[in-house]
Amino acid sequence: MKNERIDCKVILDKRRESKNHTYPLRMRLTFKRKRKYYSITTKLTEEDWNILNSESVKGQLRKIRNDIAKVEETAKDVIKSIPAFSFKEFEERFFNKRTKEEYLSFYFSEYIQTLRKNEQVKTAISYETAINSLTKFKKNIKPTEIDVKFLSEYEKWMLKNKKSNSTIGIYLRNLRSIMNILKEKKLISENEYPFGRKKYQIPQGRNVKKAIPLPYIKQIFDYKISDDNLFKERSKDFWLFSYLANGMNFTDIANLVWGDFSDDSFVFIRSKTKRTTKHNPHPITVMRNEYINAIIKKWGNVEKAKYPDELVFNHYCPTKIGYKSAVTLYSKGLQHKKLLFQNWGSTPDFFSMV
Structure with missing residues (x-):
């Protein structure tokens, strides 16, 4: 059936006048010559209703007009979503949707x-x-x-x-x-918007990034995993991989494919900037060295190296995106980095270093 045959409009219902000379606003739905009215809780005088529908409307009446437009838009969306329209089905979907959209x-x-x-x-x-x-x-x-x-x-x-x-x-x-x-979307007015000058100011945190001193980097390189903890060993290796690859994001590591690699280097585009620079991408080239090659050989999916679209670390990132694995690698790697520094008697200030 064609939903175009259903008319939906908010009207001033003048059938009943209140003591203060206002009338309720109702949404009128017409289908197959049958009409039903739904209250939208707002009441106006006839004069305000006429102003509301004029070009000069402003202030609270403008907000009410925007609210009316939103109600009509929501109703039309619900109507489109119903394969075989009925008033009962509309009411169930419309009032459930409106309740959710309040929050x-x-x-x-x-x-x-x-x-x-x-x-x-x-x-x-x-x-x-x-x-x-x-x-x-x-x-x-x-x-x-x-x-x-x-x-x-x-x-x-x-x-x-x-x-x-x-x-x-x-x-x-x-x-x-x-x-x-x-x-x-005009769901709130400029006056209702709480941020900005002479309104609420968001507090600014201090995030001073400091480089880890080279002696600590060396200690991480030389640190031996003594308890046969496979995950700790992997966390160390991937943290080093990130460090050697210009601070490569763990999501980018998870998304590396063999097609990004040549004999002596690999190329990637930072996921953080991929969307904002998609018309002018800035690829980053990383030179391969013995440490990077050893980590790839140790944890990589090397038997698939001849397939350009295969993930390099597919075994640890079972989906193409690999985000959960990337987040896990990062969080566990950070935990083990802290543990290493604690074992060496370092101060907590080093925990946020990169």
Whole structure:
């Protein structure tokens, strides 16, 4: 059946006037000459309704008009999703969808799905962590509840729970991105947007990166795994591989294919910049040396080296993307790096070194 035969429009229902001379707004759905009306909880005078539909509308009435457009858009999306339309099926889908869309978590979830489709898994995890933290602070948050007071109280709560300014900044920059999307879609107004000058300022963390002194690098190279811990040995080797390959990201290591390699070098494009530089990519060349070759021989899928599209470290990265393996390699490698420094009596300052 053709959904074009279904008419959907929010109207001023003048059948019943309230004591304050307002009328309810209702969404009118017409199908096969049958009409049903659904309340959207807003009431207006006839004068305000006429202003609302004029070009000069502003302020609260403009916000109501944007809300009406959103309700109509949601209803039309639901109608398109129903193979054989019925009012009952529409009501079940529409009211369930509207309930979900009231909450901030819905928009985070939508954006996280987009990130995962774009294979930006680490960024998706960052957004998941942010919304988990925000909903732990306050359940069932609505976008319209995110104001300067809310953000200031959230910041205080995070500091009270021993979270750093860096962590707070990461979570709130993710929130700001979602609020930017909502503002672009006109789901919140400029006045409701809480970030910016003379509004809430996201705290900035200090992340001073320092290079590990060469004596410590040598100790990592020379360190012998004495307890036959295969995972610890692999973590050490992949950390060294990253170090020798110009600080190569573990996701990029997981995605290396044999086609990237020549006899004396290999080439890769950083995953962090691949999307932003896709029209002008900047390949990085890494010269192979005895250490890199030894790690490839030890952990690589060398029997598939003649196939250009095969992953170099396929055994440890079972999917083409290999993100879970990359994250595991990184986190375990970092844990073992800390353990090495602790064994040598180093201070915690070295833990964040690169």
